[in-house]
Amino acid sequence: MAERLPQVEWSQREDLAALVAALGAENIRWVGGAVRDTLLGATVKDIDAATPLRPEAVIEACKAAGIRTVPTGIDHGTITVLLDGGSVEVTTLRHDVSTDGRRATIAFASDWREDAARRDFTINALYVDPATLELFDYFGGLADLEARRVRFIGDARQRIREDHLRILRYYRFQARFGAELDEAAEEACAELAPTMKGLSRERVAMELLAILALPDPTPTLARIRARGVLPVILPEAGTAQIAALERLIAAERGHSAEPNAIYRLAALLPAVESIAESVAARLRLSRKQRDLLACLAERRAADHVEPKALAYRTGRDCAVGRLLLTGGDFGALSDWEIPELPLKGGEIVQHGVTGAEVSRLLRKVEARWVAENFPPRERVVILLAEELSARTNS
Incomplete structure (x- = not known):
């Protein structure tokens, strides 16, 4: 009997049934992560499909179905198909014509097994x-899933x-799903590691951050x-840094x-x-990521004081990160909204202060306000008065 x-819930979605009806049940199979994760009892996030139809035919069939x-x-x-329950990527069956380690020249195909043969891991080549929900396993992916x-x-x-x-990708998937190391894969990755120098930095960063986002x-x-x-x-990343990561995850x-x-x-x-x-520059991180990493x-150990x-x-993001990294406690920040200094430069100008002195006084009042744990405006007015008086008497 076929497996x-x-x-499960996602396989019964009405919008997916509409997509199947539009393309024809014989012209579409679910493939990849959704199949793998369902078999593992994991949460399914993205749904991918394969089809022998050419991209233009997929577009036309979907257009006819609205x-x-x-x-x-x-x-x-x-082709990304936009559905109410979430988008689905539908990819025409294909095979590689040539590859250079960074990109592939492909040709469209009509054979499901040929399409499966160009995928990376056996557990990702399940259709x-x-x-009928019948499973098609061309390279022993089901047995590998069972063996983790x-x-x-x-x-x-x-x-x-x-x-x-x-x-x-191998290390990311091995960390997520693997219990048993595949020695052939481990040796191949070690031997060919220098080839990664030719990859685009964005692709390397994407995979590295995906590995780092795993539970441990x-x-x-x-x-x-x-x-x-x-x-x-x-x-x-040396031995000391690996140990630091271990401490961070424990925190x-x-x-x-x-x-x-x-x-x-x-x-x-x-x-x-x-x-x-x-x-950050080498990995071409986003500006937001670069700023956070630099912060x-x-x-310092004193951050948690x-x-x-x-x-x-x-x-908040940098503060929480620094507290976690230095062994501090960020509980005080959990329900705390970062306040805005209840004082504007224009109020200082009204007291006859001009030029750079306005900014200097504003910074002095702000420093005292922070040191006093962000008291209300009434106290800020008093702090300003004290600073103005000290300026007059100096």
């Missing part, structure tokens, strides 16, 4: 008939040469450092804090702002 996917589409990756056969083993399809070295990013990536990062993989992309758990990939990246770096800025690099003052100076 079947359990009937379903909106976006040609997000049409050159590689991917499901949307009408992440295994490349075919020869590991060949698959990595096709796309060097598969090294980091410490054992995986320790292993890939020992195998010479981590030094290729993050040479700053997160102690405070029931959600994993934060940038906090964890900061733990893997020496607490030096110039190093943080260099790494976290300024962490005045959590609210720290949050006022640096912002």
Whole structure:
């Protein structure tokens, strides 16, 4: 008897049934993460589908059914279908014509197994008939799922040469799903680690941050450092930094804090702002991520003395991160809204103060207001009066 996917909520969605009807049940199969995660009993976040139909035919069929589409990756056969319950990426069956480790030249195909053969891991090459929920397993993915083993399809070295990013993807999937190490994969990743130098920095950053966002990536990062993989992309992360990451994760758990990939990246770096800025530039992080990483690099053991003052100076995200990284307690920030100084420069000008002296007085009042734990405006007015008096008498 054929294996079947359990009937779960997402597989019964009416909008997905409408998509199947539009393309024809014989022309679509669910594939990848949704299938894998359903079989593992994990939460399904994204739904992907494969089809022998060409991208233009997918667009036309959806248009005829009143379903909106976006040609997000049409050159590689991917159309994003916009549904009420969440978008679905529908990709035409394909095979690689040539690869250089960074990008592939593809040709469309009509054979499901041929499409499966170009995927990375056996557990990601499981297809499901949307009408019958019958499972199609071409490379032993079901057995690997049961064994909690992440295994490349075919020869590991060949698959990595096709796309060097598969090294980091292997470690991410192994950390998420693997219990049993695949020695062939481990050796191939270590041997071909230098090839990652040719990857785009954005792709490396995406995978690295995805690894760091896992519940506990410490054992995986320790292993890939020992195998010479981590030094290729993050040479700053030494033994001491791996230990710092372990302490951070323990602190997160102690405070029931959600994993934060940038906090964890900061733990893997020496607490030096110039190093943080260099790494952020090398990984081409977003401006927001760069600023946060640089701020976290300024962490000091004294940060936890005045959590609210720290949050006022640096912002909540940086303050929480610095407290976690230095062993402090951010409980005081949980329900606290960072206040705004209840004093404007114009009020100081009304007292006859002009020029740079306005900013100087404003900073002095602000410093006292912070030191007094953010008292109400009535106290700020008194602080200003005291500073004005001291200025007059000096």
